[in-house]
Amino acid sequence: MTFRFDGEPVVAAPGQTIAAALLADGRRVLRRTRVTGAPRGIFCGIGACFDCLVVVNGRPGVRACLAEPAEGDDVRTQEGAG
Numbered sequence: 001m002t003f004r005f006d007g008e009p010v011v012a013a014p015g016q017t018i019a020a021a022l023l024a025d026g027r028r029v030l031r032r033t034r035v036t037g038a039p040r041g042i043f044c045g046i047g048a049c050f051d052c053l054v055v056v057n058g059r060p061g062v063r064a065c066l067a068e069p070a071e072g073d074d075v076r077t078q079e080g081a082g
């Protein structure tokens, strides 16, 4: 199954979360903070810290460590609040 991250194709195994697929693909930055633009990525991995927020098909605030991608999803780095 393939989705896109910031326009580039990423392959995910069945049952794999967006965050796991991106990490396996060598991508660690999932969002940038609102004020300083500092990079953030997976921290807790269980949906508690909200550091892994991404934009999925135009919807911001999706926790990449919990969400499973669907074929053709457009996933993007979240800038600030999205």
Ligand code: FES
Binding pocket: 041, 042, 043, 044, 045, 046, 047, 048, 049, 050, 051, 052, 053, 063, 064, 065, 066
């Ligand atoms: S890594 Fe903490 S909520 Fe996703």
